[in-house]
Amino acid sequence: MRVLGIETSCDETAVAVVDDGVEIRSNALSSQHEIHGRFGGVVPELASRAHVERLTPLLEEALGIAGTTWPELDAVAVTRGPGLVGALLVGLATAKAVALALDVPIVGVNHLEGHIYANFLEHGPPNPPYVCLLVSGGHTMLVHMPEEHRYRILGQTLDDAAGEAFDKIARFLGLGYPGGPILDRLARKGNPEAVRFPRAMAQSGDYDFSLSGLKTAVIRHIGKEREAGRDISVEDLAASFQEAVVDVQVQKTMAAAEETGVDTVLLGGGVVANSRLRQRAAEAAQGRGIHLLHPSPELCTDNGAMIASAGHFRLARGERSSFDIVAEPGLTLS
Ligand code: KG4
Ligand code: ZN
Numbered sequence: 160m161r162v163l164g165i166e167t168s169c170d171e172t173a174v175a176v177v178d179d180g181v182e183i184r185s186n187a188l189s190s191q192h193e194i195h196g197r198f199g200g201v202v203p204e205l206a207s208r209a210h211v212e213r214l215t216p217l218l219e220e221a222l223g224i225a226g227t228t229w230p231e232l233d234a235v236a237v238t239r240g241p242g243l244v245g246a247l248l249v250g251l252a253t254a255k256a257v258a259l260a261l262d263v264p265i266v267g268v269n270h271l272e273g274h275i276y277a278n279f280l281e282h283g284p285p286n287p288p289y290v291c292l293l294v295s296g297g298h299t300m301l302v303h304m305p306e307e308h309r310y311r312i313l314g315q316t317l318d319d320a321a322g323e324a325f326d327k328i329a330r331f332l333g334l335g336y337p338g339g340p341i342l343d344r345l346a347r348k349g350n351p352e353a354v355r356f357p358r359a360m361a362q363s364g365d366y367d368f369s370l371s372g373l374k375t376a377v378i379r380h381i382g383k384e385r386e387a388g389r390d391i392s393v394e395d396l397a398a399s400f401q402e403a404v405v406d407v408q409v410q411k412t413m414a415a416a417e418e419t420g421v422d423t424v425l426l427g428g429g430v431v432a433n434s435r436l437r438q439r440a441a442e443a444a445q446g447r448g449i450h451l452l453h454p455s456p457e458l459c460t461d462n463g464a465m466i467a468s469a470g471h472f473r474l475a476r477g478e479r480s481s482f483d484i485v486a487e488p489g490l491t492l493s
Contacts, residue, residue: 160474160475161176161233162176163218163232164177164237164464164465166237166250167210168241169243169246170195172189172191172214173186173187173466175462175464175467176225177464180276180472185220187463188217189213192336194206194209207245210249232257234265234266234470234471236268236470238267239268240489241490243488248486251484265484267484268466269469271293271428272492274465275304276465276469277427277459277462278425278426279472280454282452287304287306288304288423289304290304290412291425294426294430295322298316299316300312300314301415302492303421308473313415314365317360317369324371324374325342329341349392353392353395359372361406361407368411370404373400377400381396405439406439408436412426412440412443422449422450423450425453426440426453430459431456
């Protein structure tokens, strides 16, 4: 089955063509970072407008790269939430138009499920049960999947998402947007033990996270150092902040795997592109005999292929959406 995947939930306009849920024929992307960069975060109205301008040419581009034609598409998968309502609407309206014109089924996809299925593109479908750590610009959660398409949320952030914390620290330091890749790069040259930032909720005995206190601690530290007239090593700061985030995430993920008795752990979402998180998670998994899967960095951040893949596996079990599917900005997993 050849599925067209459309993703417009936030600030990436993305279109992909994927065969049988795992074979990427094309994965075209138009990132809006240059538009939102000067605001230090995504401006919803600007995002919607950019999706409108970019989506149609990107559809042509994705088909061209895939070496396929419209009549060869068997179905359309589109993100229906969570995300920015105006941005989601652009993708949904376009997906409906394509599906109607081609007379093929349409399936609405949960963006978070897309991040999980990015792993399928890389490694093929793993065998459930598994635990998945989902960390992106809008979400930070631990999910237990006892079987395919069944989600039990074990815990989530009580305040900021991990990606949001990276973005806010980078903005505070005037480093640019999105902050994750910038801090990741700087941290490689820094000492993760230079400053001991708090590991919030590390001992809370549950699977929830809290990141806003860490953000405040970093900002306070910068203020104190500046006041004392000391130079701040932005590399050390990035490495120390990143270490505090990664520490708690890896520890809770491994605890969740242990408690649920799974031997496979999946990582998904933009923050999984983080080199330190990948490294630390791999080390922890190896020590415990856990099979750890994560997508390659390009497939961690928002893309159309993950939506096509998640859509494929829903279509394959007979699921279809009606043409009245609507955008669901607050859509959850379970
Ligand atoms: O999944 P994603 O592309 O979009 C959402 O669904 O939110 O995630 C974007 C987030 C941004 O906050 C970005 O700063 C973060 O992922 N991110 C990273 C890295 N690359 C992207 N965070 C840490 N390290 C990275 N290398
Ligand atoms: Zn995402």
